[in-house]
Amino acid sequence: MTLEIPQLHIKNMVCPRCVMVVRQAFEQIGVEPLSVDLGEVKLKKELSGDELKQLDDLLAKNGFERIDDRKVQLLEKIKTLVIDTIHHRDPYDTNIQWSAYLSDQLHYDYNYLSSLFSGMAGITLEQYIIRQKMEKVKEFLFYDELSVKEIAYKMGFSSVAHLSNQFKKIIGLSPTEFKKSIQHTQSRKSLDQII
Incomplete structure (x- = not known):
């Protein structure tokens, strides 16, 4: 026992x-x-x-x-795992298969995790992952230590164009425009506030 x-x-x-x-x-x-x-x-x-x-x-x-609440606990576990993986692991695993990774770590079928996340958070799990990645990209751009090409590779994007398209779609500026923007210091968000 x-x-x-x-x-x-x-x-x-x-x-x-x-x-x-x-x-x-x-x-x-x-x-x-x-x-x-x-x-x-x-x-x-x-x-x-x-x-x-x-x-x-x-x-x-x-x-x-x-x-x-168990479902809320699972939602928070998903968020924490995504945040920890994207923001606190160095080097970031560029070949991560999120569906397999989350299923393996949380011991639930990915379709269930994805459905639960969408229903409770109001956005898809894939959108949440992309938004967290964009916040990490903003951090890289803010500190200006890597080129956009290096950032694209480090974050697992297939090309600079792919990263730029995603970034513009979420942030409203291209990475280059963001870098030049004087307001970039005010545009970073607390990780737990990203939805």
Whole structure:
């Protein structure tokens, strides 16, 4: 007989700093978690009602939220996996097959994941992935360390033209126009706000 490890799912955890902030929230209520990962916290024991209330208050102050609904948890896992893969893995796997990758990581059929995502997020999973990629492209352009050709290759686009078309469609400017734009410093978005 195996004991199930209590877990909490946390919305809006998209980066290593988020993990640190959530870990600190647990420390503030006197609870030491077994592990804190993007979107998920494993605990030694279930939290009391009072501990959950304190935790919810601390999380809310930092822009996080505890999730109870299973479909919402799965939606957040999808988002977290896409964000982590695109924004925090170096080098980015340019040959990634998203359908197989997400199915393998989350242990659900891709059609189910895609349908759930579309129904709950209001855009398709493919559109979400493209939007996250475009945000990463904006970051590369902002820091001006790579050419557009290098960015296209690094992000898995078949050509500069393919990247440029997608970028213009989502952002409204070509990568070159964006680079020249004075407003580019104000056009980056928080990763958890991209939909």
